Amino acid sequence: MxxxxxxxxxxxxxxxxxxxxxxxxxxxxxxxxxxxxxxxxxxxxxxxxxxxxxxxxxxxxxxxxxxxxxxxxxxxxxxxxxxxxxxxxxxxxxxxxxxxxxxxxxxxxxxxxxxxxxxxxxxxxxxxxxxxxxxxxxxxxxxxxxxxxxxxxxxxxxxxxxxxxxxxxxxxxxxxxxxxxxxxxxxxxxxxxxxADSRSSLLSKYTQLNGAARVFQTTAQLQVVPAATYNALVASMGDYVNSIASSKRYASGYYAVKDIRQKLGSGVGSLGKLRYYLLLEGPSSSTSDDVIVEMKQSVPSAVTAAANGRLPASTYAYNEGNRVARTLKAQLINADVLAGYTRANNMDFFLHEKSPWQQxxxxxxxxxxxxxxxxxxxxxxxxxxxxxxxxxxxxxxxxxxxxxxxxxxxxxxxxxxxxxxxxxxxxxxxxxxxxxxxxxxxxxxxxxxx
Incomplete structure (x- = not known):
C-alpha cells in the first residue's frame, strides 16, 4: 500500500x-x-x-x-x-x-x-x-x-x-x-x-410558404447557394440514402430535396466548415411535415493528434462524415434514423436531422x-x-x-x-x-x- x-x-x-x-x-x-x-x-x-x-x-x-x-x-x-x-x-x-x-x-x-x-x-x-x-x-x-x-x-x-x-x-x-x-x-x-418545441415552430424559424411550396428563407445566416453547388449536393443524396441501413430507410420520396441554403454562424469549433440546410419532402406531400437535414463538412478528428490510427479509416469507409455518423449511432440509444454520410465536391459530409426537439x-x-x-x-x-x-x-x-x-x-x-x-x-x-x-x-x- x-x-x-x-x-x-x-x-x-x-x-x-x-x-x-x-x-x-x-x-x-x-x-x-x-x-x-x-x-x-x-x-x-x-x-x-x-x-x-x-x-x-x-x-x-x-x-x-x-x-x-x-x-x-x-x-x-x-x-x-x-x-x-x-x-x-x-x-x-x-x-x-x-x-x-x-x-x-x-x-x-x-x-x-x-x-x-x-x-x-x-x-x-x-x-x-x-x-x-x-x-x-x-x-x-x-x-x-x-x-x-x-x-x-x-x-x-x-x-x-x-x-x-x-x-x-x-x-x-x-x-x-x-x-x-x-x-x-x-x-x-x-x-x-x-x-415543448414543435416541427411547425422550427419550419417557421427557417422557412416560408411561397404559394403552395415551402422554401427556405434567405437571411444573413441562410444564404442561397450557387447552382453548381446546389446540383452537386442534390446529386450526392443517393449515396447519403444508401448510407442509411435499409431497416431504417424511408420511401425514396421522403428524401426529395425541395430547397437548400448554406448555414452560417452556427457553433464555435465548427465555424469555417461548410454547413448546409436541406429541406426534404418528409413523410407526405404536405408542407406541414417537411424535414430539415443538416449537411456538415467533416474532416479528420482532432483526437488523432494523440491517438492517430486507433480507429482505422477502413471502419468508416474512408469517409470522415461516416466516422461522425458512426459515433452518433454508437453513443446514443435509438439514434437519429436520418444520420448518414456522403461526399460532394471532393469533401466528406455528415448528415442528420435538424430536430425540432433539439435543445x-x-x-x-x-x-x-x-x-x-x-x-x-x-x-x-x-x-x-x-x-x-x-x-x-x-x-x-x-x-x-x-x-x-x-x-x-x-x-x-x-x-x-x-x-x-x-x-x-x-x-x-x-x-x-x-x-x-x-x-x-x-x-x-x-x-x-x-
Missing amino acids: KKIALLIASAMLSLSANAASSRSSWVVSQVYNYNHQFAATGSADLATKMSTMANSPFLFYRGTAHIFYQDMATLPASLYTSVQTGYTWLGGDTHLGNFGSVRDSGGAQVFAAGDFDEGYLGQFVWDLRRMAVSMILAGRENGISDADITTAINTVAGAYLDKMDAFKGTSDELTFQLKSGNTSGVVQDTINAGA DFDTTALTSGGKLNTAATYIGQALASAHAIADQDYDATVVSYSIDKQVTDAVTSKSSFKSELVSFAFDYATQVSLDWQSFVAAKNAGSPLY
Whole structure:
C-alpha cells in the first residue's frame, strides 16, 4: 500500500510539474494551421469564429480542440488507464456546451451528448479531462467559486465512475436514458424545453410558404447557394440514402430535396466548415411535415493528434462524415434514423436531422455552485452511457470488449482519480487562459489567424 501511495504521489507531482507557460507563437501557429484549411470556402464563418473565440477563455477553448489533443499527446497520462481503456469511443470535443436534449427515434425526450464531430477512439479520461476544464472556464465566467467548481468536478467524475461500475457485468447501459422524470435542475429544464418545441415552430424559424411550396428563407445566416453547388449536393443524396441501413430507410420520396441554403454562424469549433440546410419532402406531400437535414463538412478528428490510427479509416469507409455518423449511432440509444454520410465536391459530409426537439444545454443558466453540481451528476452519467454502449454493444469489430468493465477495473481508487482529475483540470485551465491571452494579442495585432 505504501508503494502504491508513493506512485500516486509521484504521478500527481508530475502532473503538477507541467506548469502553465506562455507559448504565444505556438498557439497562433496552431490556430492558423488548423483553420487555414477552411479559408477558401469559409472565410466569413472564420471571421466570426475568431471574434467569438476572443470573447472569453471558455469560447477559445471550445474552438481549439485541436490544441487540447496536441497537449494530450505530450502531457502525463492518467494513472488510471490501461491499454484497453485507450480504445474508448470518445465524443472527442466533450464540454458543457456539447450536451443537450433531443427526441430520440423512439419518441423519448432525453438528455445526452449532442456533438460527434471529433468522435474517435482514445483514452476515456480525455473526455473527462476536457469536460472538467470546461466546467472551470464556464463556471468562472458565471461567477462560481473554484471551491464549488472543485465539488462539481468531483461529482462529474464520481457519477461517471459509479455509473460505469453499475453497468459492469450487466446490460443496463442498453436501456439507461436521462429523462425529465429522473433528472432535476437545469438538465431537467433543458429536457422540458426541448419537449415543448414543435416541427411547425422550427419550419417557421427557417422557412416560408411561397404559394403552395415551402422554401427556405434567405437571411444573413441562410444564404442561397450557387447552382453548381446546389446540383452537386442534390446529386450526392443517393449515396447519403444508401448510407442509411435499409431497416431504417424511408420511401425514396421522403428524401426529395425541395430547397437548400448554406448555414452560417452556427457553433464555435465548427465555424469555417461548410454547413448546409436541406429541406426534404418528409413523410407526405404536405408542407406541414417537411424535414430539415443538416449537411456538415467533416474532416479528420482532432483526437488523432494523440491517438492517430486507433480507429482505422477502413471502419468508416474512408469517409470522415461516416466516422461522425458512426459515433452518433454508437453513443446514443435509438439514434437519429436520418444520420448518414456522403461526399460532394471532393469533401466528406455528415448528415442528420435538424430536430425540432433539439435543445442545447445553456451553460449560462449554471449560475450557482449548486446548479453546476446538480448538472454534473447527469453529465457524468450521460458520458458514462455514451462510452459504455459504444463498445462491443455497438460493433465488436471496432471495440471487442466491455469498456465499462475495463474502466471500472482500471480506476483502482475513485478518490485518487478525482484528485488527479481536479489537479489536471485547474492546471490546464490556467494554460487555456494564457493561450487565450496570446490569441487575443495576436488578433489585436492583426496577425493572420486563418
